[in-house]
Every structure is written in structure tokens, then in C-alpha cells.
Amino acid sequence: MEQPTLTGFRAELKQRTSELHHEAHGIPYIQALLKNELPALSYVGYLKALAIIYGALEKHVLGQEGEKLKPFLHHYLRKLPLLLSDLYDLDGSQTPDILPAVGQALIMADAIMVHSISRPYALLGYLYTLDGALNGGSILKKHLSNALGLTGDTGIRYFSCFGSNYRDFWMNFLGALDNHLPDDTARESVVLGATEAFAGLIALYKMLHPVDKAMLGTHITSLNPEAGHYPITTDPHEIEAAVKAGLACWNHYPFYEERFSERGRRFAISDAAWLVGLCELPLETAVGQIRWLANFLSLRGMPSITMEMQLHTLHHELGPHSPHKKPRYHNLLDAATVLKKGRLSVFDQRTFIEADNLFNKQLKDNNVSDQRLIRLSLHMGSLIASSMADGSLWQEASRASFESWLTDESVFPVPWINAVKTTYQLLEKRQKQP
Structure with missing residues (x-):
């Protein structure tokens, strides 16, 4: 050799x-x-x-x-x-x-x-x-x-x-x-x-x-x-839609860049391309695979509400960009509905709407003013609530993966960590009883 x-x-x-x-x-x-x-x-x-x-x-x-x-x-x-x-x-x-x-x-x-x-x-x-x-x-x-x-x-x-x-x-x-x-x-x-x-x-x-x-x-x-996942689409219109949807999701949640850097952006795009390919499958199989991916990503610190957003955005992008306008694209919306139904079995919709304001109030109470952290806080309350729902629906490690990063003292200052911990505690009181 x-x-x-x-x-x-x-x-x-x-x-x-x-x-x-x-x-x-x-x-x-x-x-x-x-x-x-x-x-x-x-x-x-x-x-x-x-x-x-x-x-x-x-x-x-x-x-x-x-x-x-x-x-x-x-x-x-x-x-x-x-x-x-x-x-x-x-x-x-x-x-x-x-x-x-x-x-x-x-x-x-x-x-x-x-x-x-x-x-x-x-x-x-x-x-x-x-x-x-x-x-x-x-x-x-x-x-x-x-x-x-x-x-x-x-x-x-x-x-x-x-x-x-x-x-x-x-x-x-x-x-x-x-x-x-x-x-x-x-x-x-x-x-x-x-x-x-x-x-x-x-x-x-x-x-x-x-x-x-x-x-x-x-x-x-x-x-x-x-x-692998399934053959990723080679249709140029679908690839363009996947790239736009992946980047839209990446930009919507600043935590992606903070936690996963450039690598996360690439995977946001490739995941979107894979999701298009799932539309070729029977609905039940496609939904099962999307739920599996959402669970898998939640274990790595990506709450499943991010998958919901990507599914909706991808469906929107496919509409005007695909000359086919295939009925099968509706699989994406059906899968998003399944994910939403799951999280709403843990919290009501009002909690998700109010969670962002709840977290922002905790940041203010703890005197967090660093602009990097203020930017990172965008949609953070609903992400925290989603991580808790994932932990209840799937595995506790889904919550732990997200929470442990948000409270890592080598990454974040104590005031931010206190705001995160208090938000988790307040949201626990709003969980639906089994």
C-alpha cells in the first residue's frame, strides 16, 4: 500500500x-x-x-x-x-x-x-x-x-x-x-x-x-x-424550491446559525430536497418518514416546529415554481398537520403564540441586552415550547438536547441561562394534563 x-x-x-x-x-x-x-x-x-x-x-x-x-x-x-x-x-x-x-x-x-x-x-x-x-x-x-x-x-x-x-x-x-x-x-x-x-x-x-x-x-x-433517505429530486424547479425553503427556514430561526454554523445551512437545504422526494410515496409512508426525521433532528437540538415551518414553506415555494403543480405536494401539508396536532396535544395554540413574549420578558427581567443574544432570541420561546412537546411525545432527550445547549455556561452568560430556565419552568405549568 x-x-x-x-x-x-x-x-x-x-x-x-x-x-x-x-x-x-x-x-x-x-x-x-x-x-x-x-x-x-x-x-x-x-x-x-x-x-x-x-x-x-x-x-x-x-x-x-x-x-x-x-x-x-x-x-x-x-x-x-x-x-x-x-x-x-x-x-x-x-x-x-x-x-x-x-x-x-x-x-x-x-x-x-x-x-x-x-x-x-x-x-x-x-x-x-x-x-x-x-x-x-x-x-x-x-x-x-x-x-x-x-x-x-x-x-x-x-x-x-x-x-x-x-x-x-x-x-x-x-x-x-x-x-x-x-x-x-x-x-x-x-x-x-x-x-x-x-x-x-x-x-x-x-x-x-x-x-x-x-x-x-x-x-x-x-x-x-x-x-439512503430516498432519491433526492433532480427536477430543477423542485431543487430551486428546496433551496429557497431551506434558506427561509434557516433565516427564520437565528439559532440555526448560532448552533450549527454553515453546516446547518447546507443540511437545511438537503433536508428540503429530501422532503420533496417523499411526495412520491404513499401518504402514510411519507408522513411516517417525516415524523422519523423530525424526531431524529429533535434529538440533535432542532425542535420539530422547525420541520413544520419548512414543510409549509416548501409547499408554498413548489406551487409557483413547479410547472407540474402536482397534487402529491399536498403530502407536505398533511405531514405538517400531523406534527402540529402532536405538539397541540401538549400545549394549546395560545401557549405557542405567547411563548415568545414570555421569553422576551424573562430576558428583560434578567437585564439581557447583548445584541447577539437579542437576535438569537427571535422565536426562542416557541422553540422552547416545541422542545418540551417533543420530549413529552417522543423522548425526553429531545428536550434535554435543546435545553442543555441553551444553558451551557461555556456558551451563554448567566442572565440568559436564568431566563431560559425560568421560561421552561413557567411553560411546565401550562402543559396539558395527560
Whole structure:
């Protein structure tokens, strides 16, 4: 594989991912694998996640939009068919999904989609990280065979692709990175993709082992891991509407930028594009997937009322911008109605209307005057109420994720934190009784 002494861009790339590489070795998933103790549930979860990620990556690097990347892909062997074969061998469709891991894979698939449009060379960074992990494939497959009692290549075809063809690709790929990237911007995009993929995989590994049994379930990707969320629309009018809806939601809630920075803006857009794709599904299935995404995002600190707003805005944008004016777009409004009905089972509508003023009063009482915080407070009361409703309807962690950020002393001053805590306390008194 790589020579002992590296030069050129490949040396820089390895150096700039070295800390993440070192961190990965201490993760419980990797330790259990090397001790021949990895549970089948964790390994199948890993295969499912990689199928989602590679499904997105290979779609974009090998499709028409990846035309400029083709000089880097001589001898490339598609990994998705191998992963799907391994899942078939291990009866993956009958194995419970580790839902946080599925969610993490979908986040990475979304990032790949966004990069394919705005920063295509970042996809080479993803490929560097993902395929680079196969350098140890011959060792890893032995540990998997021992841990799971596998024979031959059954269930480990993905790791068994480590061979002469793979070595040819890998050395050509590294050489192309050294010699064929057009400029420093392209090189920085590769580094961004590589580090982003590495950090994403580390987060994924942590979700796969040990497994929190409360986080097991069934996600639609079990039926078709290749689809990821679902195919994102390619209709230019729908993409334009998704971009406008994503940015409108981003601008409506200043907390997005404060908490998630530029990355959050990209995902707001890609989520909107995914929501358009759900309109192709039967209503019940589409609503189920939207509720799943709303729940998943709430666990990461995005109260579900933000999803409601995005659904309404997306439906509005699709109307004038799509020449089709398809009846199926009404799925978006139906899903928004379901989400609204849920939160109104916890608080009445008047509480949501008054929550913003309630929070602003607490800011005033606590003498909060910093302009950054005043801007951040826009719609914050209704977001707090939504986080509480999400915690009651789904998991308490939905509330905790949002509340813990708002009361983080390393981020916010004490007067702001006091205002947040008091608002939560006052709203608790207005919750409907079960």
C-alpha cells in the first residue's frame, strides 16, 4: 500500500487526518472487533450504514455530475454491491436497525449530496477516508470471521475486496491526488471531505457499539439501503424550491446559525430536497418518514416546529415554481398537520403564540441586552415550547438536547441561562394534563 516515506499532497492529507485516525483506534467498536468480540448486531448496523453512505457517494462520483472526478477513479471497484451481498448473507433486513447509526449515515449521505453540487472534489476526500480503511481489510475480515463464525467470504465480501485490483486503484488514486488536482481550492476540498468523513465515521462507530437497546427499531432503509433517505429530486424547479425553503427556514430561526454554523445551512437545504422526494410515496409512508426525521433532528437540538415551518414553506415555494403543480405536494401539508396536532396535544395554540413574549420578558427581567443574544432570541420561546412537546411525545432527550445547549455556561452568560430556565419552568405549568 502506501510507501513508508510519503511525499506530495498524499503526505499532507495523511498528516491532516492523523489525529482523527489515532482517535478511531480507541473506540469501543474497534476494540471489540480486534478482540473478536464484536456482536453481529453491531456489524450488521455497520454494513447498513456504509451501504447508505456508499450508495450516495458512488451515485455522485460515478454519475454524470462526477465527470471531473473520473480521472481519479481508474480501476475503482464499486463497494455498494459487496455491502448489499454481505447484508443478504447475514439476513440484514431481519436485523433491527440501530436508529442513531442510520441517522448518522443519512447525515453523511446528505453532506455528500451537498458537496456534489458545491464542492465536488470533497467527494474524493470521502473516498480517501472510506476506501483507505480497506488497507487493513485482510486483518479485519479475520477478526470478523472469528467473532461471528463466518466461513469463506460469507458476510465479509466488502473487506475481501482488498486485493490486487484494489491496490492498483489505491496507488493510482493517491498518485492522481498528488498530480491532477487543479488548484489549492480543490486540495482544500479534498482535505475537508476526508476530515468530515473521518469525523462522521468516528461518530458512527460510537453509535454501533455498545448498543443502546432503546435505540433499536426499523427504518425504511432496511428495505433499500441503496436509497439512503430516498432519491433526492433532480427536477430543477423542485431543487430551486428546496433551496429557497431551506434558506427561509434557516433565516427564520437565528439559532440555526448560532448552533450549527454553515453546516446547518447546507443540511437545511438537503433536508428540503429530501422532503420533496417523499411526495412520491404513499401518504402514510411519507408522513411516517417525516415524523422519523423530525424526531431524529429533535434529538440533535432542532425542535420539530422547525420541520413544520419548512414543510409549509416548501409547499408554498413548489406551487409557483413547479410547472407540474402536482397534487402529491399536498403530502407536505398533511405531514405538517400531523406534527402540529402532536405538539397541540401538549400545549394549546395560545401557549405557542405567547411563548415568545414570555421569553422576551424573562430576558428583560434578567437585564439581557447583548445584541447577539437579542437576535438569537427571535422565536426562542416557541422553540422552547416545541422542545418540551417533543420530549413529552417522543423522548425526553429531545428536550434535554435543546435545553442543555441553551444553558451551557461555556456558551451563554448567566442572565440568559436564568431566563431560559425560568421560561421552561413557567411553560411546565401550562402543559396539558395527560
